[in-house]
Amino acid sequence: MILFELFCAFFEIALFSIGGGYAAMPMIRSQVVQAHGWMTMSEFADLLTIAEMTPGPIQLNAATFAGMRVAGFPGALCASLGVVTPSLLLVSLLAYVYRRWQSLSVIQGVLGFLRPAVVALIASAGLDVLLLVLFHGQRIALQTADWLGAGLFVLALVLLRARKMSPILVMVLCGVLSLAVGVLFGAA
C-alpha cells in the first residue's frame, strides 16, 4: 500500500513540475514533507543538498531518497517509476499535437505565465529553507538566530552572484567552514 502511495505522490510531483529541476522542488516539499510527512523540513534540506551534488534529474534523486527511507529499495523503484510515467504519457501526446499542428504558440503562452508562478513557488520554498538555517525551526527572534548560518548564507550568496562560482563548490565550502568553526569552538 505504501508502495502505491509513493508511486502516486511522485506521479503528482512529476505531473505538476514544468520547466526543470528547481520547479519540481516546491512540489516535492508539498508532497513529501507536508502531505505525507515522510521527511522533516531539515531532512528535505539535506535532500536538496544531496540532489544538487549528485548527477541526474532532481525528481529522480528525490524519488529514490524518499522511497528508500520510507520503504527500502522497492519504495525507491516505485517512486522513480512514478516520476517517469506522466512523462511517458504526456510527451507522446504533446509530440503528436506538435506534429499535427506544427505550432507551439499556445504552449508558449501557457509557459509564459507558468514562469512567474514558478519563481514565486521557488521563493516560497527557499524562504522556508532560509528560516530553517537561521532559526532551526524555533521562534523567530534575535536570541534564537544562528549567526554562523546567517554569515555562511551571505558569503555563499556573494560568491554565487558576484563571483559566479559553481553552486556545488559554494555548498562544499559552506559545509567545510561550518565544520571547521564547529570543531575549533567546540560546538560538536
Next chain:
Amino acid sequence: MKEKTQGKLWQLFVSMLAISACTFGGGFVIVSLMKKKFVDEYGWLDESEMLDYTALSQSCPGAIAVNAAILVGWRVGGAAGMLAAVLGTMLPPLGILTVITMFYSAFVGNPYVTLLLSGMQAGVAAVLCDVVLSMGRGVLAQRSAVKNAVMAAAFAAVYVFDVSVAMVIVCAGVLGAALQLAARKEADA
C-alpha cells in the same frame, strides 16, 4: 538488420546511462550533452529536430532529461528505443541515491556530519535565493503588469494562504492559455 537495430538500442541505452551518470545540475545540461552525442557524433537526428525536442521537453511536465530521452528514443528506435533511453536515464540516479541514502541513515547522527550538512544547508538557501533573483529579474524585465501580478499572487497564495502548489500551477497555466487565445483572436480580427 535485426542485429543492427539491437546494436542501436544498446548504443542508445549506454549513451543515456553515461550522460545521466555524469551530468550535474538540471535538464539543460543533459539536453546539450544529448545533442553532442546523438546529433554530432551518431548523426541520428539533425540539429533543428533536437531544438524542437528541447522545446517540447521543457514544455512538458516531468524531468526535462526524461522527456528528452523519451522523444529521442522514440525517434531512433520506436517504443523499444523509448524504453531503452528511459531505463538508461533512470538507472544512475536510482543506483547512486540508493547507496547515498544508506550512508545518510548511518551518518546523520554523527556530530561532524551534522555540522557539515547544516553549513551546506546555508549554501542551498543561497543557491535558491540566487535562482529566484535571476529568474525573477527575467520576469520583471518583460514589464508585463499581468505577469508581475501573477508572481505576487502566487507567492501570497502559497506562503500566506497555504494554497496547494498544484492549484497555483493549474490557475497560472489556464490564465496563460486564455490570454494567448484571446490575443490570437484579436490578431485574426
